[in-house]
Amino acid sequence: xxxxxxxxxxxxxxxxxxxxxxxxxxxxxxxxxxxxxxxxxxxxxxxxxxxxxxxxxxxxxxxxxxxxxxxxxxxxxxxxxxxxxxxxxxxxxxxxxxxxxxxxxxxxxxxxxxxxxxxxxxxxxxxxxxxxxxxxxxxxxxxxxxxxxxxxxxxxxxxxxxxxxxxxxxxxxxxxxxxxxxxxxxxxxxxxxxxxxxxxxxxxxxxxxxxxxxxxxxxxxxxxxxxxxxxxxxxxxxxxxxxxxxxxxxxxxxxxxxxxxxxxxxxxxxxxxxxxxxxxxxxxxxxx
Numbered sequence: 001x002x003x004x005x006x007x008x009x010x011x012x013x014x015x016x017x018x019x020x021x022x023x024x025x026x027x028x029x030x031x032x033x034x035x036x037x038x039x040x041x042x043x044x045x046x047x048x049x050x051x052x053x054x055x056x057x058x059x060x061x062x063x064x065x066x067x068x069x070x071x072x073x074x075x076x077x078x079x080x081x082x083x084x085x086x087x088x089x090x091x092x093x094x095x096x097x098x099x100x101x102x103x104x105x106x107x108x109x110x111x112x113x114x115x116x117x118x119x120x121x122x123x124x125x126x127x128x129x130x131x132x133x134x135x136x137x138x139x140x141x142x143x144x145x146x147x148x149x150x151x152x153x154x155x156x157x158x159x160x161x162x163x164x165x166x167x168x169x170x171x172x173x174x175x176x177x178x179x180x181x182x183x184x185x186x187x188x189x190x191x192x193x194x195x196x197x198x199x200x201x202x203x204x205x206x207x208x209x210x211x212x213x214x215x216x217x218x219x220x221x222x223x224x225x226x227x228x229x230x231x232x233x234x235x236x237x238x239x240x241x242x243x244x245x246x247x248x249x250x251x252x253x254x255x256x257x258x259x260x261x262x263x264x265x266x267x268x269x270x271x272x273x274x275x276x277x278x279x280x281x282x283x284x285x286x287x288x
Contacts, residue, residue: 002085003060004150004183005226005247010091011057013240014064017093021110022051022069030105033118035126036139046129047108050078059146059182060084062091063136077132082140083118089125092117093240146182150219155181157209157216164204164212171207171215172200173274184219187232187254190279192218194252199287200271200278206288225250253279 002010025048028040037043050066053075057063062085066078083091088103096107096115106118106127118127130139137143147163148154163180164171174180175189184192193200195218198211207215226232229247232254252262256279257270266283 001060001087001185002089002231003185003188004057005188005223005229006231007057007060007062007085007183008227009231010085010240011055011062013093014052014055014062014091017240018052018064018110018116019054020051021112021114022049023047023108023110024049025109027107027109028105029107030123032123033105033120033125033127036128036130043127043129046079046131047081050081051075052081057183058143058149059178060185061140061143063140079132079134080128080130080136082126082128082130082136084126084140084142086120086122086124086126088122089118089120091240092119142178145179147178147180148182150181150184150223155216155220157213160216161209161212164207167204169204170201170273171198171204172276172278174204175219176274176276181219184223186276186278187251188219188222188226190254191222191226191252194281194285195222197285199285200273200280202288253281255279 026044028034028044031040034040034043049068051069052064053067054065055062062083064081066081067075068078069075094115094117095113096109101119103119103121104117105120108116110116118125128140130136148159164174167174172189172193175184176186192215196214198215226247232247253268256268258267261268261281261284264281264283266281268279269282271278
């Protein structure tokens with residue numbers, strides 16, 4: 001699943017390429033991809049004539065702020081276009097004449113002979129249109145459940161310490177809880193735990209204030225490094241122009257089972273926690 005660095009990479013690409021583009025129509029090839037409104041026809045009708053004013057990211061959600069241009073240069077609100085890539089979603093900026101990818105679900109046609117194409121093999125991805133003067137979280141209800149953004153001032157060591165206080169569950173499991181940290185997922189939870197020297201099975205309640213300070217620093221460090229690398233491509237993540245992310249080549253532990261640790265040469269191990277693959281170095285991340 002694309003995580004914060006991958007979604008942020010897409011957001012930056014969307015900002016660079018699509019701002020000011022006016023939506024002139026579209027085509028929904030899989031109606032279940034549209035979460036709101038229920039009708040795909042209504043979804044496309046609501047978008048038509050809207051221009052993309054700004055792209056936001058909240059956790060793993062993308063939100064396009066829309067407006068409707070008018071002849072006198074003033075703009076009226078056009079609502080919001082929301083996107084969640086889920087397991088395998090991709091947003092691609094293409095010429096409409098280019099051959100459709102096998103798993104194309106939604107096409108949004110823009111001015112300048114370009115289209116925003118939503119491709120999703122696993123079909124879990126969703127798109128929403130939120131009407132003007134409506135808070136996005138009232139329609140996209142997952143937004144209301146998100147914790148702080150880890151790259152924002154709202155995410156401090158004290159915030160993390162308070163969120164983990166007295167929780168009797170493994171720290172890796174807690175880090176995947178989007179109500180604790182928005183956008184962190186399996187890849188970067190593993191990487192941050194390695195950098196902080198904390199075993200993924202360590203209970204949150206057993207972490208010391210020093211442990212949490214190191215973990216807070218490591219979360220920010222690994223996310224910033226992954227964004228700089230354009231995210232991670234282990235399966236099907238592509239940026240807006242169809243280019244792979246580069247973080248996989250420098251990952252410390254994720255997807256490196258059996259390979260030597262980059263610090264101590266101990267083979268990287270893998271286990272399952274709450275159904276998720278977890279990678280760690282038993283030497284660098286001893287169980288406390």
